[in-house]
Amino acid sequence: MTLIARVFVTPKTAILDPQGKAVAASLHSMGYDEVADARLGKLIELRLEGKDAASVSERVDEMCRRLLANEIIEDYRFEVAPGAERGSEGPRS
Amino acid sequence: MKWGVVVFPGSCDERDAAYALGSVIGDEVAMLWHGDEDLKGVDAVVLPGGFSYGDYLRCGAMARFSPVMRAVTEHARSGGPVFGICNGFQILCEAGLLPGALVRNSELRFLCRSVRVRVESTATAFTASCDNGQLLSIPVKNGEGRFVAGEAELARLEREGRVVFRYADGAPNGSLNDIAGVCNDAGNVVGLMPHPEHAVDPLLGSADAAVLFRSAHAWLAGGDARKRA
Numbered sequence A: 001m002t003l004i005a006r007v008f009v010t011p012k013t014a015i016l017d018p019q020g021k022a023v024a025a026s027l028h029s030m031g032y033d034e035v036a037d038a039r040l041g042k043l044i045e046l047r048l049e050g051k052d053a054a055s056v057s058e059r060v061d062e063m064c065r066r067l068l069a070n071e072i073i074e075d076y077r078f079e080v081a082p083g084a085e086r087g088s089e090g091p092r093s
Numbered sequence B: 001m002k003w004g005v006v007v008f009p010g011s012c013d014e015r016d017a018a019y020a021l022g023s024v025i026g027d028e029v030a031m032l033w034h035g036d037e038d039l040k041g042v043d044a045v046v047l048p049g050g051f052s053y054g055d056y057l058r059c060g061a062m063a064r065f066s067p068v069m070r071a072v073t074e075h076a077r078s079g080g081p082v083f084g085i086c087n088g089f090q091i092l093c094e095a096g097l098l099p100g101a102l103v104r105n106s107e108l109r110f111l112c113r114s115v116r117v118r119v120e121s122t123a124t125a126f127t128a129s130c131d132n133g134q135l136l137s138i139p140v141k142n143g144e145g146r147f148v149a150g151e152a153e154l155a156r157l158e159r160e161g162r163v164v165f166r167y168a169d170g171a172p173n174g175s176l177n178d179i180a181g182v183c184n185d186a187g188n189v190v191g192l193m194p195h196p197e198h199a200v201d202p203l204l205g206s207a208d209a210a211v212l213f214r215s216a217h218a219w220l221a222g223g224d225a226r227k228r229a
Helices: A018-029 A053-068 B014-024 B067-077 B087-094 B151-159 B210-221 B223-228
Strands: A002-011 A042-049 A074-082 B002-007 B028-033 B044-047 B082-085 B101-103 B111-119 B135-142 B146-148 B163-167 B179-183 B189-192
Touching: A002 A053, A042 A053, A053 A074, B002 B014, B014 B028, B014 B210, B044 B067, B044 B087, B067 B082, B082 B087, B082 B210, B087 B101, B087 B189, B111 B179, B146 B179, B163 B189
Parallel strands: B002 B028, B002 B044, B044 B082, B082 B189
Antiparallel strands: A002 A042, A002 A074, B101 B146, B111 B135, B111 B163, B163 B179, B179 B189
């Protein structure tokens, strides 16, 4: 079946994230004082074929470690869910 | 000796590197394409600056998987000199040939100016002909030049004398410990964020960095080359 893996990559908390700091500063200047911190990461959506979420997880994890994230500077996590069938609109909901 | 300058899609300093090596140092230069499977018999490799594969995902993340990098890795592991400049440094880090990573400058600006770099170790192929503490005026031009490494890794680099270059007047980009360049444990693989190939002729504003390329030439001709054989 078609599955969608959503991979979230974020800068490690020990690494200074100047983009996040700039976003937080903008939100503060707009009056959103409740914002304590912002960190910018990326979302990578993979459409893939597999039996079920459990069966593809090992390889998605490998993709994360080998290419999608650099573990020196980034953390990652991912979730796998059933996706729309091939030929339909794809991952965007 | 023969140098190989690797050209990735998006490289932009390969001609300057070839000029520095060919016209200034006077060595033979071969341009290597990212899809090449072998290094055409070169003695040393330069990974030049630029924006390989558009800097997509992370700087250097895709370039490390190009076919030529298998050959570069083999060359590096067998003791051959490899010099990664700017994007080339990023690629070597992504490939695991050098420690650490290079991330967005702390001030979020693209920096383009001359800096003073201090040679901190002469135990590498590219600094063997330098004096310890020698100051070199070299331009930086990058948006993602902030060197970071885990705490333990950073301590190890300092302890082992593998910080090869440090910004003499403080890091302009937030690099940890003002680090501008590092090497692998054998000293044959070196990464440097500023651009030595732009500082090899007084016409360019500085000729300070020609010594780095001359070092590798002498290093290969001297005892270290014999050790490799």
